[in-house]
Amino acid sequence: MNKNSLVIFFVFSLIANIGNVSMDACRAEEISPDISKEALQEKVDNILRQEVSVARRSIKDVFRLADIYAREGKDQKAMDLYKWGLGIDSWDLWGQLKYAELLRKNGDSVQASQKFNQVLAYAEDEKLADQAETLLGASPSQDGGKDPAVSNQSMEIVLVPIGDINKRLLAELRGELERKTGIRYSISGQSVDPGNVDRFYVDQILGEMIRQMKLQLPKSGVEGDRKGSGPRTRAGKIKFIQRFMIKHGAHPEDLFKFNGAIELLQAKGQYDASKLLSLLEARFKIPQNSPVMGYLGVTSEDIFNRRNNFLFSLSGDNHAVVSYFRMTSAFNKTPANRPRLLERTLKQAICSSCFLLGIPRCTSVGCVMAYTSGTVELDEKTTELCDTCKLQLRALLNYSKSEANA
Ligand SMILES: [Zn+2]
Numbered sequence: 001m002n003k004n005s006l007v008i009f010f011v012f013s014l015i016a017n018i019g020n021v022s023m024d025a026c027r028a029e030e031i032s033p034d035i036s037k038e039a040l041q042e043k044v045d046n047i048l049r050q051e052v053s054v055a056r057r058s059i060k061d062v063f064r065l066a067d068i069y070a071r072e073g074k075d076q077k078a079m080d081l082y083k084w085g086l087g088i089d090s091w092d093l094w095g096q097l098k099y100a101e102l103l104r105k106n107g108d109s110v111q112a113s114q115k116f117n118q119v120l121a122y123a124e125d126e127k128l129a130d131q132a133e134t135l136l137g138a139s140p141s142q143d144g145g146k147d148p149a150v151s152n153q154s155m156e157i158v159l160v161p162i163g164d165i166n167k168r169l170l171a172e173l174r175g176e177l178e179r180k181t182g183i184r185y186s187i188s189g190q191s192v193d194p195g196n197v198d199r200f201y202v203d204q205i206l207g208e209m210i211r212q213m214k215l216q217l218p219k220s221g222v223e224g225d226r227k228g229s230g231p232r233t234r235a236g237k238i239k240f241i242q243r244f245m246i247k248h249g250a251h252p253e254d255l256f257k258f259n260g261a262i263e264l265l266q267a268k269g270q271y272d273a274s275k276l277l278s279l280l281e282a283r284f285k286i287p288q289n290s291p292v293m294g295y296l297g298v299t300s301e302d303i304f305n306r307r308n309n310f311l312f313s314l315s316g317d318n319h320a321v322v323s324y325f326r327m328t329s330a331f332n333k334t335p336a337n338r339p340r341l342l343e344r345t346l347k348q349a350i351c352s353s354c355f356l357l358g359i360p361r362c363t364s365v366g367c368v369m370a371y372t373s374g375t376v377e378l379d380e381k382t383t384e385l386c387d388t389c390k391l392q393l394r395a396l397l398n399y400s401k402s403e404a405n406a
Pocket residue numbers: 362363364367368369370385386387388389390
């Protein structure tokens with residue numbers, strides 16, 4: 001690969017990564033305005049004739065057409081398409097839900113219930129899980145249930161929702177935290193509004209692109225780079241990269257892709273975890289003579305701080321913030337799996353809880369208190385405290401219990 005194509009290749013590997021931060025959990029249900037039902041039908045007829053590996057790439061179109069037939073009441077046509085599509089991508093949980101509805105309507109309630117249960121168990125999208133639960137006719141889930149082992153516990157941590165968060169996940173998290181730690185957890189009725197994002201993905205990505213371009217080609221020769229400082233504004237940076245791409249032989253279609261990717265990133269961004277911590281500190285004070293030991297904010301938003309490009313959590317003295325943004329299947333481009341999302345969030349929340357109680361970071365392999373730099377390491381450690389950390393937590397719990405009984 002020559003230098004120029006290396007640079008272009010690099011630009012596109014960055015653009016490919018942009019998809020990771022522009023998440024959209026729901027499938028667009030509406031047919032895109034530029035394609036008629038007839039055209040979609042023709043497209044799908046073609047997909048059905050393809051090899052599995054090729055069909056997989058366009059499977060959304062099959063579900064889209066199935067959705068249309070379902071809305072029109074053409075059950076058999078819709079069911080055939082859902083079944084075919086799910087044979088290729090069984091993890092399309094919206095597809096599973098809609099197929100199950102039709103199965104039940106047409107008399108196969110056993111298979112329908114199996115599918116509703118599968119969706120309820122695995123959906124990370126709260127609306128989808130709620131819908132499966134309603135269709136299943138199950139009683140609404142309890143808030144994790146009070147564990148008798150902690151009902152007399154005199155230490156409590158309050159979970160505070162920050163922004164729009166998955167309430168089902170939060171309730172499950174509360175129950176699991178109590179079971180794992182023996183501490184009592186409650187969910188605050190008040191949520192914190194995080195406000196507007198503190199920095200935009202688009203600015204981070206553009207900055208990184210230009211930095212890498214300069215590393216690859218110290219003298220890029222592109223106008224605007226003569227003084228070596230580079231463009232400062234967002235528009236300037238976009239123009240800089242466009243000119244750079246043109247100069248190095250990018251195809252017009254490449255430019256089109258670049259512009260589209262940038263468009264996607266304009267509105268989304270990250271929150272400064274330190275600011276969220278300050279918001280929590282200002283809003284929630286530790287009451288005197290109360291079992292409350294700390295407040296743990298939980299958010300679905302992406303967070304960062306001065307030293308880290310992204311964070312799973314940040315802890316202060318009595319307040320901490322946990323973000324599950326980078327733990328979701330939507331971010332990691334994997335099939336939805338709420339038990340896995342819960343486990344990841346749980347590990348981070350146990351860690352933050354222990355910090356709130358004054359238990360330090362641990363270096364034992366596999367201990368939930370060990371440091372993790374990413375999702376892979378997070379998945380590698382267990383949800384358990386090592387013996388040393390467990391002793392510290394038990395000592396704290398026993399001490400606070402005897403204090404309360406005194
Ligand atoms: Zn440990």
